[in-house]
Amino acid sequence: MLTVYGLRSSGNCYKLQLLLELTGTPYRWVDTDSASGATRTPEFLALNPNGKVPLLVLEDGRRLMESNAILCYLADGTAYLPADPWDRARTLQWMFFEQYSHEPYVAVARFVCKWLPESHARRSELPVLLERGAKAFDVMEDHLGREPFFSGGHFGVADxxxxxxxxCAADGGFEMSHWPRIAAWLERVHAQPRFSAMVA
Incomplete structure (x- = not known):
């Protein structure tokens, strides 16, 4: 059985939970609270020297880190990762976009707003995070005017x-009503069979 080390309130960890539930793949989840130092223990660092979650451990002991790499591994051979080289490349394009142009702003704004006190110095980062996150949403909104999903035109790992x-971008202060196509896309994702919500 697959083992996932993760923090359930983390979007990067939630990605794996959602795909595993969508595919009906059996797995074991090991709650690993990175916020309280659980990823810095000698035991965890022996599994992942980078000291981060999520971490996937196969039954034979092989380990894989980085959420989007794990998504691609778990989705290989399924409808969630296109077999066509062009559609697969388009899917990977959006996954790289997510890690480079989306997550550093949208996820960090959520972290600052939900987990840091009002007096914390990092609150000063919010205007820039909101501006750059909004630009990422603009790019997504534009794409959704042409296609309903981000994985080669179909629902898949990039979505x-x-x-x-x-x-959950509203947690970080984003006013999502500015992007109606994104709102409709979120509903299409929610409507997928076996959809599983993030555990707060």
């Missing part, structure tokens, strides 16, 4: 990657 932090 899961982008959904993870977009669906």
């Amino acid at each position: 899961i990657a982008l959904f993870a932090y977009t669906h």
